[in-house]
Amino acid sequence: MVCAHINPITLKEQSVKEHLYNVSKMSMEYGAKISLEATGKLIGILHDMGKGTKRFDSYIRYSCKHPKDKSLKGTINHSTAGAKFIYDNFYNTTDQYQKFTAQIISLAICSHHGGLIDCLDLKGMDKFTDRMNTDKDILYEEALNYFKEECFEIAQIKELFNKAMEEIKVMFIKINKIDSTAKFGRFAAGMLEKYLFSCVIDADRYDTYTFMEGKEQNSNIDRSGLWNELSDLLEIKLKGYPKKTKIDLLREEVSLSCKNFAVNSPGIYQLSVPTGGGKTLSSLRYALAHAKKFKKDRIFYIIPFTTIIDQNAKEIKDILGHEDMILEHHSNLIIDYSKDNDDDLEVYKLLTERWDSPIILTTMVQFLDTLFSGGTQGARRIHNLANSVIIFDEIQAIPIKCINMFNSAMNFLSNICNATIILCTATQPLLEKTEMPIKLSENPNIISDVHEKFEQFKRVNLVDKMVVGGYSANSLKNFILDKMDHVKSLLVILNTKNSAKGVFNELLQANQELPKEKQYIIFHLSTNMCPSHRMKILRNMRMKLGHERVICISTQLIEAGVNISFGCVLRSLAGLDNIAQAAGRCNRHGENEDYSEVYIVNIEGENVSKLVDIKAGQQCTERVLRDFKENPDMFDKDLLSQKAMERYYKYYFHERRNQMNYTLSKENSDKSMYDILSGNNEAANEFNSRNGYKSKLMLKQAFKTAGNEFQVIDQNTTGIIVPYGEGEELITLINGDCSLGQLKQYLKRSQQFSVNLFEQDKRKLEEMGAFIGLKNNTVIALRKEFYGDDVGVTFDNSPMEFCNF
Known part of the structure; x- marks a missing residue:
């Protein structure tokens, strides 16, 4: 028996044949959800063909006996053989559907360990064909012979491929009905590749997990x-x-x-x-x-x-x-x-x-x-x-x-x-x-009656209180205290943590000088706090609201979806959509029968140069504010009306229409991610210029380049577990001896005790020795001294003195 996996505890062996059957069954089920049953099955059958060699069998057995020796790791390429088989037998044809089917299957198989590769890279180099033509270290003939003798007959594979080709034909008819443009069609073809890749990746990992744990696969829930x-x-x-x-x-x-x-x-x-x-x-x-x-x-x-x-x-x-x-x-x-x-x-x-x-x-x-x-x-x-x-x-x-x-x-x-x-x-x-x-x-x-519903739900008035030059921390503090003479609770939402800190310090000092009956409790919410921590603060805040004088200082994390209600809200100038969401935290349940006030303010020296979305939103909001002053009737005399919002988005989307395709960074700033995930046209032109003929690839996408470049926000974040509440115990449990099943449960519970750190903050904490690496550094935990009840993750020994009662 040629071995695919060995359970490190029981030493039970899983053959390559058994693994291929299991993965093909699951991959078939996942593919069937979008009528690609045969395609999913075929990818699963072939994904680990390259494991059918004596060399891989020896590697698996040696690794089981010597788990700490990683010297052989990555020396055997077993993910290319199955892809090469499809490529050699089905790709070189004039039938466009057959050619596409062959490429989409081969690409999913050869990429199933490191992620989807580039078909053409940005310089127009044909990475896909290079990968298919490699014979280095894959022991292709030996793997193919084992596959034919022990696993599947080639006639079965050919029959399955023909079924897959028919499925792909039908799929492209469906795609063309959604949008007949070539740009969308190529993007959708890339999405189809990602879907099939997902099927084999998840099936492969899940079968491996259940075998290693000695567990049955989850039965389907009713x-x-x-x-x-x-x-x-x-x-x-x-x-x-x-x-x-x-x-x-x-x-x-x-x-x-x-x-x-x-x-x-x-x-x-x-x-x-x-x-x-x-x-x-x-x-x-x-x-x-x-x-x-x-x-x-x-x-x-x-x-x-x-x-x-x-x-x-x-x-x-x-x-x-x-x-x-x-x-x-x-x-x-x-x-x-x-x-x-x-x-x-x-x-x-x-x-x-x-x-x-x-x-x-x-x-x-x-x-x-x-x-x-x-x-x-x-x-x-x-x-x-x-x-x-x-x-x-x-x-x-x-x-x-x-x-x-x-x-x-x-x-x-x-x-x-x-x-x-x-x-x-x-x-x-x-x-x-x-x-x-x-x-x-x-x-x-x-x-159906959206405009009417918005009028019926109206509970606040939005008031422009911006001043030339903006409010200093001191003058904004005075503005806040003046409003607190008329309400019992007030929420301040600012664009930056530095602005929040400055205003907080002013309020903290002023609070000490107020008569006791005018003093207030101040709360702080931060993304540096884990979910469990934030929920505790919100619970405490709700208990105080309506009974004591409360001020909350926050960045925008509180302005959407948090079910909490204040008597008054101040929102630093931002997009009108942000301001409308902030207004949703004011008089939320209609406690005040009259309209409550939401004020737009501007902050002196507030640096939003790196907050591109906020800066662009500010400019478009200011345009709407000017339009409103000139003709309030055009917006039904309400800055939060649907007409005002439609005007704002008209400005905002027009202003940023050239940014919606995701411009790449640095030396590739002349290219868009949408293009390299669809036609990859410039790369195709580069290929043509170099070779004197057009690339015959059906899929030309630079998947790997796009994937490495993609960031939802301007910098990547890393999830870490923090020692808050149960998080401290979970760090200990994860770092101890536990089965994969137990570890899976610990990680699920740890979601409540995790914080996402920006790369620059992560590097700073790394330099300070703030992290503990768990499970061969695949999980990161924060040391206790770098997490405080006041601000969450802290970067120095004198954290900001927020009081969270």
Whole structure:
């Protein structure tokens, strides 16, 4: 028997044949979700053909006996043989469908350890053909002979390939119906490659994980029964909600509209609900009813900020129970080395989150990374987006550079993968009017009378209080204290941590000089705090609000989705969408029968030069403010009206229309990521110039280059576990002796005790010796002295003196 894996505890052996059968079965199931059953099966059958050699068998056995010796790691290329077999037998043809089918299968197989390779790199070098023509170190003939003798007959492979080719033909007819332009067609072909790559990656890793753990693969959950049960639980809960105030009744109308709309066919829809309109539970009501009717596999909540995950997950779990069925995915806690490393997998890589829970709450960063980042960590999740309900909460927060790729990906997921997409926000961006528009379904609005609903929900007045030169920390402190004479609570949202610190210090000093009856409690919220920590602060804040004088200083993390209400809000100048979201934290439940005040202020010396989105938003908001002063009737005399928001997005999208294809960095700033993930036209021209003829590749995408370049935000973040509360115990447990199954559970629990660090902050803490490497440095933990109850992750011995009562 030629061995694929050896269980290090039981020493049980898994043959290459058994592994190939298991992976092909799962890959077939995943492919079948989008009618690519034969294609998925064939990729699974061939993915590890290269393991069928005596040399690989010896390597596996030696590694099992000498687990600390890594000298042979990566010396055997076993991921190319199966790809080369398809290429040699099916690629060289004039039949375009056969050629494409051969390339898409070969590419998925040869990339399944290090991530999708470039077909053409940016210099026009044909990396795909080079990989297929390599004979170095793959022992191809020996692997092929073993495969033919022990695993599958070549006639079976040929029959399966012909079926795969027919599936691909049908797929391109579907793609052409979505959008007949060549630009979208090539992008969709790239998405198809990513989907199939996801099928084999996840099947390969999951089979390896279950074998190494000695576990049976998870049996399928009765989704139909689950959706029925959860839907009933939610309906019972909603019946018990008060329906006394005007806001209560309006929220009930929104919720009922969502439930009734769920009978509509899968598609792409908009849920436009004013802030405080109860869209979290309303969209959940829609999702459960829709999943029940159309037999959906999963429900995803994609959320811009981790703070919203904290709150929404708690709210959903409190109502539905079934915590084991609900995943919160804030951070990648397993470091993904596969972008740079084509070696065989470390066992801990098998534990990367695969999104197989029925309900998943995650961030826009994690979602976009799954679709577009390199390596294999995120890619394995893509197939689980098929046949799901995907709810985007606060869709306006999508990074401008990702808009066209996002729109095209949503069109693919909806029309090819049968996903239902819901775009939720109080401030709908004009995604359907971009160069590569999102294809909304016919009659896309779940709430039909949007303008009327916004008027009914009106609870605040937005007032421009900006001054020439901006407010200093001292003058803003005076402004805040003046407003505190009229209200009991006030929220200040600023664009930078430095501005927040300056205003806080002024308020702290002033508070000591106030008469006791005028003193207040001050709270601080920061992204440097883990979810569990932030939730504790929010709970404490809610207990004080309405009973004591409260001021909260925060950056924008509080302005969307956090269910909390203040008597007054100050928002530093930003995009009108940000300001509208901030306004949703004021008089949220209509506690004040009159309109409460939300003030726009500008800050002296506030440096937003690196906050490109905020800076551009500021400029467009100022244009709307000028228009409003000239003709308030044009906006129904309300700066938060739908007409004002539509004007803002018209300015904002026009101003940034050339940034929506994701411009590459540095020396490649003349190229866009959308292009290199579709036609890769400039690379194709480079190839033509060098060789004197056009590249015959069907897929020309520079997948690896794009994946390595892709960053949702301007710099990458790394998830670390922090020693707050239970986090301290989890760090100890992870670092101790535990099985893979136990480690998987510890990592899932650690999501509540994780912080995402920007690269510059990570480097600074590394230099200070702040980290502990766990499990061969595949997981990072923070030392206790670098986490404080006041600010969370701290970089020095004198953390900012915030008081969180």
